[in-house]
Amino acid sequence: MTGAKRHGALGYFIAFFLLTAFVITSSMLLFLNYFARSAGVEFTPENLFTAAVVTFGNAVFLALICTAVDILRRRIMVGRPVRAIVEAARAVTRGDFSARISPKAAVGASDGFQEIIDCFNTMASELSGVETLRTDFIANVSHELKTPLAVMQNYGTMLQSPDLTEEQRVEYAKAVTEQSRRLADLITNILKLNRLENQQIYPESKRYNLGEQLAECLLSFEDTWEKKSIDIETDLEEEVFVESDGELLSLVWNNLFSNALKFTDPGGTVSVTLKTEGDLAAVRVSDTGCGIPPEVGRHIFEKFYQGDTSRATQGNGLGLALVKRVVDIVGGEITVESEAGRGSTFTVKLRRAA
């Protein structure tokens, strides 16, 4: 590095020297020629020799000054900002996403450095955002996986105790069943999501009746709404066809329906509508549940994100991530409108088939 730098300085010096020497020689030749012709003066070789030596010395001196000034200029305008950028980039490489380049590094620097520094800082802050998500994600996954295991372990231990009443035994055994079911659902969802995210998906598109699919999916929740005495309202336009992968989309409907029913209290209403809007088919699933506050709404399609931790036992935070992924794969669009305390409406729009 320093070797290259020294070599650079020598190169600059030679360049400046050649340039100065060329300029001086050319000017002197022109001047002397003109002067000798008009004044009729003859130069002796001695005169010429002394003049040549002095001029050479001048050229060397001028070139030295130029090189010094140039090195100084480069240090300020290029070297300093480059060093700052290199240091920050190394820090990011080491995994320190909090590294930023001070805007002072760009003071007096050449054009363009300011832009590079701004870009770098934006990149670093995005990276640290991703990093936070990643660590949160891992924390959430391990929490979701370990909680049911811990509960099962505890109840298993308690079940080994010899003096349990029949009631306690049944209660503990039920808890173990309940938790293992929760873990099973979670693992099923993780595997599904993994398959959707990591494999190239080739959706098997077929033209089918969307209203019929919605009706059939909804009917599979009949037991749930009867148990919770939730009122169901449907308004499904007939003969609405889409050309899409029915199995993938049924994941979307099942998750939206099960969420709507999960978050609606007994006596509430869940409504499902299907309407055509131009060449789009719009499916709306509304509930009169607890709603989603806006700051939560931004994140609900993220994996393991759960708005309300007190409801965490009812789901695993993967449903909507799955929904979003499927909607993306089939080229649709999903939006959510919600008001805390009044309920939410999820809208999925798909291109209609002729």
Place this chain on the structure above:
Amino acid sequence: MFQILVVEDERDLNRTVCSFLNNNGYQAEGCLDANEAYEAMYQSTFDLIVSDIMMPGIDGYEFAQTVRSLNEDIPILFMTARDDLASKQRGYRIGIDDYMVKPIDLDELLLRIGALLRRARIAASHKLEIGKLRLDMDQRTAEYDGEEIPLTAREFNILYKLLSYPGKTFTRTQLMDEFWDADTDTAPRAVDVYMTKLRGKCGKCAEFELRTVHGLGYKAVIL
């Protein structure tokens, strides 16, 4: 008592399923692979088979196919970790009757076995009896308390279907697809007309009720 054959290579799961079924009024026999199952079927007759798909040697598909080629009627229920549509399709194409994804809920298994056996009985006898109501598939006749209920062929078929699957809701389109010609222009709402007629004709029957489910479809509920 119904005899059930459980074919599952995972020993613990096999044991729990068998003892659960034994505790719930069935007589279950567990086999760890298909060859053992063939042996058991040679020794005694079974009313229903619960089988895994992924097993060493002969897998569930091949096993079900062999059983189906020998016995067209015995209900087969697959109990497997595979949850993709392709596996389900392959199973149903071979002729299995039901499919459950592991981990299975034992209570649900019980419900499904009950329904399968009930339908197998209806399918075998071509007769359905609920209290004082008797439906005869061969004659296409319906009787209530010895008195004939005049039904058209389509009305009879719809009623027979709904009563074969009590509690299950069928959408209008599902009923249309099954009981109307494919090229019919009739709108799915035509089903409503038939349901109204059926309700009128079965008004006397106190044993069941034909219910509309939120504009989605219809189901028969046994009271």
